[in-house]
Amino acid sequence: MAQAFAERLRTALPAVALTPRTESGLMPAMVVTVAADDWAALGSAAHGLGARWSACWVDPEPDHWRAWVLYELGGAYVLAQAALDPRAPRLPSLTPVFAAADRPERAIRDLLGVVFEDHPDARRWLRHQAWRAEVHPLQPGQPLAGAPPARTPADVGYAFRKIAGEAVHEVAVGPIHAGTIEPGHFRFAAVGEQALTLETRLGYTHRGIEKIAVGRDAAGLLRLAARVSGDSTVTHAWAACMAMERAAGCAVPPRALALRGLLAERERVANHLGDVGAIAGDVGFSFAQMQFGALRERWQRRSAERFGHRLLMDTLCAGGVRTDLDLEGTQALLQDHARLRAELAPLTAILLDHPSLEDRLVGAGVLSAADARTLGCLGYLGRASGLTFDLRRDAPYPPYDRLPVRVPLYDSGDVAARMRVRLDEIGVALELMDALLAALPAGPTSTHWEAPPAGARGLGLVEGWRGETLAFVRFGADGRVARYAPRDASVFAWPALERLLPGNIIPDFPVCNKSVNGAYAGCDL
Amino acid sequence: MLRILHRVITTGNLTEPLDTSASLESLGIEVRRTLGARYAGSFAIRHVDAGSCNGCELEIHALGNPYHDLERFGIRFVASPRHADALLVTGVVSRHMQEALLRAHAAMARPGLVIAAGACACDGGEFGVSYASLGAVDSVLPVDVRIPGCPPAPALLLRGLLAALGRATV
Numbered sequence: 001m002a003q004a005f006a007e008r009l010r011t012a013l014p015a016v017a018l019t020p021r022t023e024s025g026l027m028p029a030m031v032v033t034v035a036a037d038d039w040a041a042l043g044s045a046a047h048g049l050g051a052r053w054s055a056c057w058v059d060p061e062p063d064h065w066r067a068w069v070l071y072e073l074g075g076a077y078v079l080a081q082a083a084l085d086p087r088a089p090r091l092p093s094l095t096p097v098f099a100a101a102d103r104p105e106r107a108i109r110d111l112l113g114v115v116f117e118d119h120p121d122a123r124r125w126l127r128h129q130a131w132r133a134e135v136h137p138l139q140p141g142q143p144l145a146g147a148p149p150a151r152t153p154a155d156v157g158y159a160f161r162k163i164a165g166e167a168v169h170e171v172a173v174g175p176i177h178a179g180t181i182e183p184g185h186f187r188f189a190a191v192g193e194q195a196l197t198l199e200t201r202l203g204y205t206h207r208g209i210e211k212i213a214v215g216r217d218a219a220g221l222l223r224l225a226a227r228v229s230g231d232s233t234v235t236h237a238w239a240a241c242m243a244m245e246r247a248a249g250c251a252v253p254p255r256a257l258a259l260r261g262l263l264a265e266r267e268r269v270a271n272h273l274g275d276v277g278a279i280a281g282d283v284g285f286s287f288a289q290m291q292f293g294a295l296r297e298r299w300q301r302r303s304a305e306r307f308g309h310r311l312l313m314d315t316l317c318a319g320g321v322r323t324d325l326d327l328e329g330t331q332a333l334l335q336d337h338a339r340l341r342a343e344l345a346p347l348t349a350i351l352l353d354h355p356s357l358e359d360r361l362v363g364a365g366v367l368s369a370a371d372a373r374t375l376g377c378l379g380y381l382g383r384a385s386g387l388t389f390d391l392r393r394d395a396p397y398p399p400y401d402r403l404p405v406r407v408p409l410y411d412s413g414d415v416a417a418r419m420r421v422r423l424d425e426i427g428v429a430l431e432l433m434d435a436l437l438a439a440l441p442a443g444p445t446s447t448h449w450e451a452p453p454a455g456a457r458g459l460g461l462v463e464g465w466r467g468e469t470l471a472f473v474r475f476g477a478d479g480r481v482a483r484y485a486p487r488d489a490s491v492f493a494w495p496a497l498e499r500l501l502p503g504n505i506i507p508d509f510p511v512c513n514k515s516v517n518g519a520y521a522g523c524d525l
Numbered sequence: 526m527l528r529i530l531h532r533v534i535t536t537g538n539l540t541e542p543l544d545t546s547a548s549l550e551s552l553g554i555e556v557r558r559t560l561g562a563r564y565a566g567s568f569a570i571r572h573v574d575a576g577s578c579n580g581c582e583l584e585i586h587a588l589g590n591p592y593h594d595l596e597r598f599g600i601r602f603v604a605s606p607r608h609a610d611a612l613l614v615t616g617v618v619s620r621h622m623q624e625a626l627l628r629a630h631a632a633m634a635r636p637g638l639v640i641a642a643g644a645c646a647c648d649g650g651e652f653g654v655s656y657a658s659l660g661a662v663d664s665v666l667p668v669d670v671r672i673p674g675c676p677p678a679p680a681l682l683l684r685g686l687l688a689a690l691g692r693a694t695v
Contacts, residue, residue, distance in 0.1 A: 130620035146656025178604035208657030230580025293590030
């Protein structure tokens with residue numbers, strides 16, 4: 001599949017002479033190498049074929065730097081690389097071709113100093129005021145401690161887009177929001193109550209994850225990966241495990257893979273339960289918020305009882321999982337699944353047939369299919385707007401390679417559709433978990449982990465509850481991590497929120513935002 | 526409507542009595558015991574995520590579910606720091622949040638209790654101090670109560686908040 005995609009790229013670019021190859025750590029993607037000057041031509045060719053821009057990262061290797069970009073087309077992946085000069089790293093921007101590349105490229109510029117030529121937006125992204133514009137903290141020569149001011153000032157100079165016009169006013173919200181949520185800044189331009197535009201500004205929870213990952217061993221990296229975004233702890237840990245295991249050629253036992261699938265589906269169910277309740281709560285339907293809150297609480301308690309952690313943190317290890325299920329545990333989970341199904345049926349019936357809820361959710365926050373495709377939206381966000389991609393079905397990895405994965409699909413693109421996808425996905429996850437438990441392979445839950453030699457690198461791709469989630473790992477000497485680049489699915493959610501909000505009233509922003517539920521920490525790193 | 530009422534009646538009351546069997550000391554919570562009855566049964570909290578991974582926030586949300594029902598203790602979350610008796614801080618203090626956190630604290634009426642919740646807020650956790658992070662909350666603000674855990678489970682958060690209130694029954 002990937003081979004055919006690479007071949008089509010090669011045909012589309014006769015002047016570039018692409019020679020697609022495979023690299024065991026980077027499977028299932030085909031790897032192509034281009035000169036930095038051909039970076040944009042390759043992007044245009046991929047765009048012309050209808051491919052999706054999935055991720056971009058730069059790896060400052062000891063001798064030279066390497067830029068990577070991942071494209072996906074119908075479940076096939078092509079990973080392109082280009083060498084960069086560390087003294088003057090520059091690369092043509094892909095943002096004019098793929099809108100999704102905008103903020104990731106700006107983040108790379110802030111952290112590594114790579115100049116993206118023809119990038120339409122010169123403003124900083126992850127950098128606020130903790131380091132100066134000419135400093136790039138992720139460069140290998142930069143000290144971990146940096147040279148921050150004693151008191152980092154607020155980033156007041158950021159030039160938000162200005163909307164002119166009579167009666168247009170700005171509303172600034174954040175970084176501290178009214179509720180118990182992550183920090184970020186939202187700038188609305190509004191006429192009366194109606195929002196004309198929304199601009200999001202993140203980076204407030206930048207914790208330097210990519211920098212502090214350097215020098216960690218596998219276990220240390222996994223503790224960090226588990227905390228890229230606390231609601232996606234299994235997702236990011238699995239992606240990091242997959243990257244490290246592919247780099248090391250480590251064969252994970254089938255039982256461990258099945259348990260990872262189980263843990264990832266549990267994470268999906270917990271988050272969807274919480275989100276459905278919160279969406280209802282944001283429009284004042286506290287009945288459903290309390291009911292779903294109770295379901296989520298019981299779910300989390302079972303996670304703590306059977307897997308040792310309410311959010312399933314630190315349940316994975318390189319080579320397997322750190323947890324197991326006995327027969328009694330399996331039975332308890334199967335009973336939970338049946339009970340949850342029985343409890344959800346009447347609640348779902350109420351949610352889908354309640355006029356005051358319908359009045360608020362149907363037609364609110366519509367993300368068009370065209371916008372969703374342009375931005376490369378993933379997971380429930382894409383599936384509510386007609387995009388069906390699901391890694392578990394379209395590029396299946398174990399244990400999903402032997403399971404049929406149903407992917408719900410709606411096209412109205414509104415808050416109601418995003419809630420509906422979540423409700424459907426809970427059902428799908430329950431089916432998958434039942435199937436996993438019914439055929440849980442015997443055998444060990446982990447294998448011996450041996451770190452690969454310096455230079456080994458791997459790519460991990462996992463369908464988290466928000467969608468395709470990526471990790472790239474390169475090892476240095478002594479089994480220490482030299483580069484860790486995670487990419488959360490939320491990277492595509494924030495630009496989508498900006499596109500779906502205009503035309504809605506500002507009081508509907510909370511429910512629109514909750515229905516999208518992008519991670520802040522997962523983007524800020 | 527009948528379906529909703531039926532569900533409400535059949536669900537019953539899920540709220541659990543507070544488990545006071547474990548002492549606060551054994552949970553590692555530092556308690557400032559001088560608060561007395563100053564808050565007269567109503568305790569307002571302003572939560573600030575200063576650089577968390579969002580794990581702590583999920584467990585703070587769980588305090589509001591029917592099992593924990595935080596508000597039965599007279600504790601509620603408020604939107605403005607000016608209305609708050611306590612600042613509940615999660616996460617390391619990212620340098621990008623330092624000013625916002627200090628301003629939120631400055632906006633509070635004194636004494637303005639500071640509660641650090643979660644491993645990151647207590648000691649820097651997995652992220653520590655770097656170009657991007659100031660580490661634990663006490664590098665920026667004086668901390669009155671610490672609630673450990675990654676993240677602290679709701680029952681532990683609840684006991685920590687009650688400890689802060691000086692109402693703990695242990």
